[in-house]
Amino acid sequence: MSAVSYSYVALIDVLGYKDKINQDRLSGSLDFRDALMKALEVFSDVNEADYSHEAISDTIIMRCAKRENIVEFIQLVRAVQIAFLSQKLFTRGAIVYQQHFQSGKVTYSLALAQAYELEQKKSIYPRVILDRNIIEMFNSGERKSNYLDGIIKSKLVSEWNGTYFVNVITKKNWKKIREYAAAIYREDKAKLLDNESAFAKHVWFENMIFSSQYADPSLARYIPSPKLLDSESIAVDVKSTANFKATPSARSDRKGEGRRR
Numbered sequence: 001m002s003a004v005s006y007s008y009v010a011l012i013d014v015l016g017y018k019d020k021i022n023q024d025r026l027s028g029s030l031d032f033r034d035a036l037m038k039a040l041e042v043f044s045d046v047n048e049a050d051y052s053h054e055a056i057s058d059t060i061i062m063r064c065a066k067r068e069n070i071v072e073f074i075q076l077v078r079a080v081q082i083a084f085l086s087q088k089l090f091t092r093g094a095i096v097y098q099q100h101f102q103s104g105k106v107t108y109s110l111a112l113a114q115a116y117e118l119e120q121k122k123s124i125y126p127r128v129i130l131d132r133n134i135i136e137m138f139n140s141g142e143r144k145s146n147y148l149d150g151i152i153k154s155k156l157v158s159e160w161n162g163t164y165f166v167n168v169i170t171k172k173n174w175k176k177i178r179e180y181a182a183a184i185y186r187e188d189k190a191k192l193l194d195n196e197s198a199f200a201k202h203v204w205f206e207n208m209i210f211s212s213q214y215a216d217p218s219l220a221r222y223i224p225s226p227k228l229l230d231s232e233s234i235a236v237d238v239k240s241t242a243n244f245k246a247t248p249s250a251r252s253d254r255k256g257e258g259r260r261r
Helices: 017-027 031-043 067-085 110-123 132-137 141-154 174-192 196-210 231-240 248-260
Strands: 006-014 052-056 059-064 091-103 106-109 128-130 157-160 163-166
Touching (some): 006 110, 017 031, 031 052, 031 067, 059 067, 059 091, 067 128, 067 163, 106 110, 110 128, 132 163
Parallel strands (some): 091 128
Antiparallel strands (some): 006 059, 006 091, 052 059
8 A cells, every 4th residue: 555645734714613603593594604605715716636625614624735835835725814804704723744645535634633733722813823844844955945935935924922824914905804804803892702712812813913014004903902990891891791690500609608698
């Protein structure tokens, strides 16, 4: 049996998938399905022989077997991210270069396993990270001047705190990316209150946008900054907890407090 070849594999998850599905169920609409289908149109003109993909539930899996096509592969990943942003959907994922075998319904892939682990443990925010082994692979030997220089010159990869990730921002699209992100924030705002994990994703993305060299100083941030406590912020907090229902354990604790009195 032949050896398993290496490929670039990107695993990208659509954030908030379950919540969006539930919204469609409650409203009796197909809005989320339509948004997914619209975003996936980004693949309509892609050469499947070089860049295969499949979308399963909340996950998009992309593959490229040609090692020399690293820049083109990252460009496609960026296009996918932007397509989903345009439909008010954040994505998160990872790109790796590892063994991958697929034949019919059989898939054997160290690449998928590694990409999944990176997406779950390290991506954290709405970004697609690049396994640092890819950078290290091209940072040595004869390939250094060709492939790594190509990645750098393309401005497709950013680095923050030692993590490499796909840069979705260009000089031409900065305003659009800000517009898309602000629209996602406005749509999610009510659900973000007291949900620090989800809120942090929006804050990270806004920071990434406004740290860009292409940021327009005439446009303000769309997420309110921290402020000192005042009566207005208390009123908002009280309103958000007005419909709070105590859990069984909480009710039990309250009964216990009553008996102790």
